Amino acid sequence: MMNRKKKIVVIGGGLAGLALAMKFCERNGEVTVVSYQSLKRSHSVCAQGGINAAIDAKNEGDTPEKHFYDTIKGGDFLAHQPLVRDMCYQAPAIIHLMDRMGVAFNRTGEGHLDFRRFGGTLYNRTAFAGATTGQQLVYALDEQVRRHVHDGSAKTLEWHEYLGAVLDSEGICRGAVIHDLRTDEIYTLQADAVVLATGGPGQVYARSTNSVVNTGAAATTAYLQGAKYANGEFIQIHPTAIPGQDKLRLMSESARGEGGRIWVPRDANDKRNPKKIPESERYYFLEERYPLFKNLVPRDVASREIYDIVYNQNLGVSGDPMVYLDLTHKSREFLDNRLGGIMDIYTKFTGVDPRETPMKIFPAVHYSMGGLWTDYGPDNDGLIDHGSPRNQMTSIQGLFAAGEADYQYHGANRLGANSLLSCIYTGLMMARGIMNYTDSLEKSVEDIPSTVFDDTRAHWQNRFNDIKKMDGTENPHKLHHELGDIMLANVLIVRDNKSLDKAVHEINDIETRFKDVKCLDTNDWANPSPSFINQLYCMIHLSKIITKGALMRDEFRGSHYKPDFDLHQPKDFDPHEYIDYLEQKQYGEVSQEKFPADHLTYMKRFEENNEKWLKTTVAQYKDNQPEITYEEVNTSLVTPRPRKYD
Amino acid sequence: MAKPSKDEIHYLLLKLHSLTGIVPIGAFLVVHLCVNSLRTVGVWPYQLSIDAINNLPFLLVIEITFIYIPLLFHSVMGFYVIHHAKTNVHRYRYPRNGLYTLQRLSGAVVFVFLIYHLGTTVAPKLWEGKHYFEAAPFLIDILNGEFQTWQGLLVYTIGIVSATFHFSNGLWGFCVSWGILIGENAQRNGAIVFAAIGLALTVLGMATVAEFNMNPIPVEATVAR
Amino acid sequence: MTEKNLTLKIKRQDTPGAAAYWQTFEVPHRPFANIISCLMEIQKSPTTGDGKKVCPVTWDSNCLEEVCGSCTMVINGRVRQACTALVDNLEKPITLEPMSKFPVIRDLQVNRERMFENLKKVKAWVDIDGSHDIGEGPIMTDQDRAKRYVMSECMTCGCCLEACPQFTLDNAFLGAATFNQVRLFNLHPTGEMKKEDRLNAVMGEGGIADCGNAQVCVEVCPKNIPLTESIADIGRQTTWQAIKNIFTK
Missing domain, CATH: 1.10.1060.10 (Alpha-helical ferredoxin)
Structure with missing residues (x-):
C-alpha cells in the first residue's frame, strides 16, 4: 500500500477541474492543476444565466425528481438516467456549498437565494448571480483552490498545455505530458490518475460562443490515444447570440427567463424602428407555436424555430439572418440588477443599448453534449455510488474526464443552467472514486519504469520538433477558419446526409492540406504557433468524429435535426398516449380504437426509431478515421417518450 | 504594545504623515493666515497679534515641537511619497489624477517656499535676537520691503496658493485615506467643501499680501525695551 | 468590394530581456472589428506594412467578451481590454503596447x-x-x-x-x-x-x-x-x- 499522499493531475482550471482539485485536497490528496492560462480565465467564466437546483424556494412544488425528468426529457432521453438523477439530487447541496463560499447569488427579500426561470422547465429553478453566474462560481472555486495552494496541498502549473497521457505497457494512464507554453519545455508529470477537465470543442467551428482555448484538443488527444469519444454529433446551438467576426457572443437564456420575448415583424419588408412596430404587427413566433413553454422552450427547439423563421419563412429582421430579442418592456433598474452583465456586453459590442432597443440575435454553436466516453458506478437506488472507481473514468484506465469534456449528463440536448451544475457535480462527485481507484492499483506509479515516461516525452518532443519544421504554404489559422466554415455550413442546426457527406470529403481535403502547413514561428520562447498547429490537427480529427457521427445517425433527436428523418409528431398528440400504448403492448394487444390512426402510426415509428437509435454513439480511432459503434443507454428510471413543449 | 514590525512602522509613518498635514501643520496654516489677515483690518491689530505670539513663554520650544518638527517630518515623508509616484496625468487626463500630481508638486513648492519664508523672517529674527516687542517692527519692516518688488509678490503668491491648495486638497485626501469620506457622492461633496475652504484661505492670504503691497506702513515697537 | 485598410502600430519584444521595437501592420477594416479580430488577421497573414514576413504578434486573450480579463493591453496610450476595443471608435493609426507595469513575456503578453x-x-x-x-x-x-x-x-x-x-x-x-x-x-x-x-x-x-x-x-x-x-x-x-x-x- 502506498504510504505517500495520492497524487492526481487535473488538466483544466474551469469549474470541473477546480471543484475536483478542491475536493481531492480536502481528502488529503495532492493535486497539480494544469492550466493553459492563468486560473480565473477559463471558459466557465462565460456562463451567464445561472445554475439549476430544485430547491423549490418559490413553493411551486419543484423537486429534484422533476429536475431529473426535465433534464432527461430536454436531452431527448439519450442521457444515462442514474447519473442525471444523482446530479439533480445533489444540486441543492451544491448551490448551498457555492453560497457558503461567498458566491454573490441574488437573494430574496428575506435574504434567501432567489431563483429564476430557464428553458425546458416550468419552475423557477435557476440560482443566479446577476448575469455572470459562471464567472462568480469559477472565482469561488478558484479562491478555495488558491487557499489550498497557499496551504501547500495543491500546486498549479499555469501557462502549461496538456499534450497527452503517459500510458504504461498495460495501457494504464500513469501521468501526463506537459508543455510549458513559455519556456517551450516538454516534460512528464507522474500521477496516480489524470483528469481531463478541458471543456468543450467550440473552436472546431471557428466562430462560436466558446473561448479561444476551447479547441477540444486534450479530449481529442485522448481519443487519438485510444479513448472512446461519445455522442460527438450532439452540438448545442444556442438560440440567442450576438453575431460577430471573431466570436459569436452569448446572449443568455436568462434574458428570456426574466421575460425577454423573441419576435420578428410579420411583414418581412417592415423596415421601421422596432419600437414603432405595434404589437399586432409583431410575430412572437415562439409564444404562438409553444403556448405552454413560450420563449422558454429548450434550446434545440428555439434554434430550429429561429432558423425556420429566417430561412424558410424569410422573416429575418431587414432580410438579415437575425430576430429580435426584446427586453425593452422591463425597467432599467430590473435589467441592471438581474441581467447587468449581458446588457453591458450587448452595448459594448454593438453600440446599441438593449434597455432601449430590442437586441438582434441569431443562433450560434455553444456546447458539446458529447465528449470523452466515461463510465459510472450505479448503486441500487437509481443513483450513483460515489465511491466507485468507475465514475468518470474514460476507456483508458486511470484517465478520467469531467465537465463539458465528458458526455454523460445532457443527452441529445442540454437544458440551460445545467452545465454549471454538471461541471461542479462531476468534479465533486468523482474525487472519492479516484481515491478508491488508486487504492485498487496493483502497481504504483513509482513501480513503472522510467523509460515509459522518457519514451512518451521523446515522442512529443519529436512531434513538436517536426511541427516546427513544417514549412509548407498553408497558413494554419486560415485553414482553421476554412474548417470552421465547412462545419458551420454543413453540421449545424439542420442536417442532411448530402451536406454531411460533402463535409466528410471537405474535411479530408483539409487534412491533406494540413500536411502543407507552415509553422509561422519557430522560436523557442512563448511561441504559440506549434501548439496551435497541434491543436488544429486535433480539431480536424474532432470534426471528423462530429461529422461522421451526424452522417450515420439517421434520425431526429434533440440537437441533431435531420428533417428527412423527422417522425412528424401529430399536432394533437399527447406524450402520455405513448405510455398507455406501451402499457397496452406489455399486457397484450394495443387497442386500435383507443388511439387515432395517425397517432398509432407515429407511436409505432417512434418505438422502432428508439430501438434503433436510442443509443450512445461511440467513436474510436481506427485507420485515421473514427470508427462508429453504438451502445445502450441506461433508461432504467423513466420511459423514453416523445417530447412536447406546446 | 509589542515591538512594531517594519510593516507596522511603515503604515504608522504614512498615517502620521497624513495626520501631521492636518494637525498641527494645517491647523497652524489656518491660524497663521487668519492672524496675518488682521493686517487688512489695520497695522495696529496686526502688530498686537505678533506681539502676543512673540511674548509667549518658551516660544521657540513651542515652535520647534508643534511646527518645525511636524513640518520637517511631513516634508521628509512627503519627499518619500513623491519619490514613489510615477505621475501619468499626460496619459490619463482625469481631474483627480491632475490633483494627485499637483498635490505632490505643490508640496515640493511649499517646501522650497518655506525655506525662503523662514530664511527671510524667522531666521534673521533669531539671528539678530529680536524678541518680545522687538519682533513685530523687525518682521513688519522685512515684509513691507518684500511686497514692494514683483519678485517678492510672485514668490509669496506662489507660496500661498501652493500652501492653501496643498492643505485643502490634502484635507480631502486625509478624509478618504482615513475612511471618513467613502461613497462616491460623499467624496465629491467633500471635494466641493474643501475647495471652498481652500479658496477662502487663498483669498485671505492674498488680501493680506495686497494690503502689504498697497500700504507698507512702518511701525515702532509697542513697548520700548 | 474593396476593403479599406487599417494601420496598427505594435510594440513588440521577443523575450523578457530583449529590447522592444515597433512594427506596423495593415489589416482589412471590417465593421464592428475589434483589436482581437485585427490581431487574428495578422496571424493569417503575418507581414508588416513594408512587406516583411515576420512572426505573428503574440497576445493573451480568451473569452473575447470581457469577462475573463486576459486581453488587457495599452491601446492608443490607454489601458483596456482589447476585445471590447472596437476599431471604429479608435483614433487611427492604432497603437498597441503591452502593459508597462508588468514584466513583458513576449510582444503584448505580460506576466500578471x-x-x-x-x-x-x-x-x-x-x-x-x-x-x-x-x-x-x-x-x-x-x-x-x-x-x-x-x-x-x-x-x-x-x-x-x-x-x-x-x-x-x-x-x-x-x-x-x-x-x-x-x-x-x-x-x-x-x-x-x-x-x-x-x-x-x-x-x-x-x-x-x-x-x-x-x-x-x-x-x-x-x-x-x-x-x-x-x-x-x-x-x-x-x-x-x-x-x-x-x-x-
Missing part, C-alpha cells in the same frame, strides 16, 4: 503573477470548513449581495494597476484590485471572520496607506467596480484596526 500572489497575501477567500453538505449559507440582504456582486466582478485584468501612478514594475504596492478583494471578503458574514488577517496584510509597505488617491483606477476599470469606495472603506477599516492594534496588542 503578482496580482494573483497578492490574492494569497490578503487571503481572498472564504474559509469554509469543507465542501461537504452542511446546509445553507448565511442569510444576507440583497442590498449587501448587490454591493458584493459589483466588487466580485473583478477579473484580475490589471487595468487599475497599469493606470495607477503609485504602482510600478518594482515596488510592493498592492493596488486597487487587491484592496477591493479585502473589502469583498470582509463584507461576507463568514469571510469577516478573517477580517483582521486581511486588514493587517494591507497595513504594511505597499499597503493601503501608500495609495495616493489619484483615482485613475476607477476610471479605467472595465467592470465599473467602485474601487475608490473600496479603498476608502479599507482606509476606514485599517484605521480602526490600527487603533485596535495600538491599544490591545
Whole structure:
C-alpha cells in the first residue's frame, strides 16, 4: 500500500477541474492543476444565466425528481438516467456549498437565494448571480483552490498545455505530458490518475460562443490515444447570440427567463424602428407555436424555430439572418440588477443599448453534449455510488474526464443552467472514486519504469520538433477558419446526409492540406504557433468524429435535426398516449380504437426509431478515421417518450 | 504594545504623515493666515497679534515641537511619497489624477517656499535676537520691503496658493485615506467643501499680501525695551 | 468590394530581456472589428506594412467578451481590454503596447503573477470548513449581495494597476484590485471572520496607506467596480484596526 499522499493531475482550471482539485485536497490528496492560462480565465467564466437546483424556494412544488425528468426529457432521453438523477439530487447541496463560499447569488427579500426561470422547465429553478453566474462560481472555486495552494496541498502549473497521457505497457494512464507554453519545455508529470477537465470543442467551428482555448484538443488527444469519444454529433446551438467576426457572443437564456420575448415583424419588408412596430404587427413566433413553454422552450427547439423563421419563412429582421430579442418592456433598474452583465456586453459590442432597443440575435454553436466516453458506478437506488472507481473514468484506465469534456449528463440536448451544475457535480462527485481507484492499483506509479515516461516525452518532443519544421504554404489559422466554415455550413442546426457527406470529403481535403502547413514561428520562447498547429490537427480529427457521427445517425433527436428523418409528431398528440400504448403492448394487444390512426402510426415509428437509435454513439480511432459503434443507454428510471413543449 | 514590525512602522509613518498635514501643520496654516489677515483690518491689530505670539513663554520650544518638527517630518515623508509616484496625468487626463500630481508638486513648492519664508523672517529674527516687542517692527519692516518688488509678490503668491491648495486638497485626501469620506457622492461633496475652504484661505492670504503691497506702513515697537 | 485598410502600430519584444521595437501592420477594416479580430488577421497573414514576413504578434486573450480579463493591453496610450476595443471608435493609426507595469513575456503578453500572489497575501477567500453538505449559507440582504456582486466582478485584468501612478514594475504596492478583494471578503458574514488577517496584510509597505488617491483606477476599470469606495472603506477599516492594534496588542 502506498504510504505517500495520492497524487492526481487535473488538466483544466474551469469549474470541473477546480471543484475536483478542491475536493481531492480536502481528502488529503495532492493535486497539480494544469492550466493553459492563468486560473480565473477559463471558459466557465462565460456562463451567464445561472445554475439549476430544485430547491423549490418559490413553493411551486419543484423537486429534484422533476429536475431529473426535465433534464432527461430536454436531452431527448439519450442521457444515462442514474447519473442525471444523482446530479439533480445533489444540486441543492451544491448551490448551498457555492453560497457558503461567498458566491454573490441574488437573494430574496428575506435574504434567501432567489431563483429564476430557464428553458425546458416550468419552475423557477435557476440560482443566479446577476448575469455572470459562471464567472462568480469559477472565482469561488478558484479562491478555495488558491487557499489550498497557499496551504501547500495543491500546486498549479499555469501557462502549461496538456499534450497527452503517459500510458504504461498495460495501457494504464500513469501521468501526463506537459508543455510549458513559455519556456517551450516538454516534460512528464507522474500521477496516480489524470483528469481531463478541458471543456468543450467550440473552436472546431471557428466562430462560436466558446473561448479561444476551447479547441477540444486534450479530449481529442485522448481519443487519438485510444479513448472512446461519445455522442460527438450532439452540438448545442444556442438560440440567442450576438453575431460577430471573431466570436459569436452569448446572449443568455436568462434574458428570456426574466421575460425577454423573441419576435420578428410579420411583414418581412417592415423596415421601421422596432419600437414603432405595434404589437399586432409583431410575430412572437415562439409564444404562438409553444403556448405552454413560450420563449422558454429548450434550446434545440428555439434554434430550429429561429432558423425556420429566417430561412424558410424569410422573416429575418431587414432580410438579415437575425430576430429580435426584446427586453425593452422591463425597467432599467430590473435589467441592471438581474441581467447587468449581458446588457453591458450587448452595448459594448454593438453600440446599441438593449434597455432601449430590442437586441438582434441569431443562433450560434455553444456546447458539446458529447465528449470523452466515461463510465459510472450505479448503486441500487437509481443513483450513483460515489465511491466507485468507475465514475468518470474514460476507456483508458486511470484517465478520467469531467465537465463539458465528458458526455454523460445532457443527452441529445442540454437544458440551460445545467452545465454549471454538471461541471461542479462531476468534479465533486468523482474525487472519492479516484481515491478508491488508486487504492485498487496493483502497481504504483513509482513501480513503472522510467523509460515509459522518457519514451512518451521523446515522442512529443519529436512531434513538436517536426511541427516546427513544417514549412509548407498553408497558413494554419486560415485553414482553421476554412474548417470552421465547412462545419458551420454543413453540421449545424439542420442536417442532411448530402451536406454531411460533402463535409466528410471537405474535411479530408483539409487534412491533406494540413500536411502543407507552415509553422509561422519557430522560436523557442512563448511561441504559440506549434501548439496551435497541434491543436488544429486535433480539431480536424474532432470534426471528423462530429461529422461522421451526424452522417450515420439517421434520425431526429434533440440537437441533431435531420428533417428527412423527422417522425412528424401529430399536432394533437399527447406524450402520455405513448405510455398507455406501451402499457397496452406489455399486457397484450394495443387497442386500435383507443388511439387515432395517425397517432398509432407515429407511436409505432417512434418505438422502432428508439430501438434503433436510442443509443450512445461511440467513436474510436481506427485507420485515421473514427470508427462508429453504438451502445445502450441506461433508461432504467423513466420511459423514453416523445417530447412536447406546446 | 509589542515591538512594531517594519510593516507596522511603515503604515504608522504614512498615517502620521497624513495626520501631521492636518494637525498641527494645517491647523497652524489656518491660524497663521487668519492672524496675518488682521493686517487688512489695520497695522495696529496686526502688530498686537505678533506681539502676543512673540511674548509667549518658551516660544521657540513651542515652535520647534508643534511646527518645525511636524513640518520637517511631513516634508521628509512627503519627499518619500513623491519619490514613489510615477505621475501619468499626460496619459490619463482625469481631474483627480491632475490633483494627485499637483498635490505632490505643490508640496515640493511649499517646501522650497518655506525655506525662503523662514530664511527671510524667522531666521534673521533669531539671528539678530529680536524678541518680545522687538519682533513685530523687525518682521513688519522685512515684509513691507518684500511686497514692494514683483519678485517678492510672485514668490509669496506662489507660496500661498501652493500652501492653501496643498492643505485643502490634502484635507480631502486625509478624509478618504482615513475612511471618513467613502461613497462616491460623499467624496465629491467633500471635494466641493474643501475647495471652498481652500479658496477662502487663498483669498485671505492674498488680501493680506495686497494690503502689504498697497500700504507698507512702518511701525515702532509697542513697548520700548 | 474593396476593403479599406487599417494601420496598427505594435510594440513588440521577443523575450523578457530583449529590447522592444515597433512594427506596423495593415489589416482589412471590417465593421464592428475589434483589436482581437485585427490581431487574428495578422496571424493569417503575418507581414508588416513594408512587406516583411515576420512572426505573428503574440497576445493573451480568451473569452473575447470581457469577462475573463486576459486581453488587457495599452491601446492608443490607454489601458483596456482589447476585445471590447472596437476599431471604429479608435483614433487611427492604432497603437498597441503591452502593459508597462508588468514584466513583458513576449510582444503584448505580460506576466500578471503578482496580482494573483497578492490574492494569497490578503487571503481572498472564504474559509469554509469543507465542501461537504452542511446546509445553507448565511442569510444576507440583497442590498449587501448587490454591493458584493459589483466588487466580485473583478477579473484580475490589471487595468487599475497599469493606470495607477503609485504602482510600478518594482515596488510592493498592492493596488486597487487587491484592496477591493479585502473589502469583498470582509463584507461576507463568514469571510469577516478573517477580517483582521486581511486588514493587517494591507497595513504594511505597499499597503493601503501608500495609495495616493489619484483615482485613475476607477476610471479605467472595465467592470465599473467602485474601487475608490473600496479603498476608502479599507482606509476606514485599517484605521480602526490600527487603533485596535495600538491599544490591545
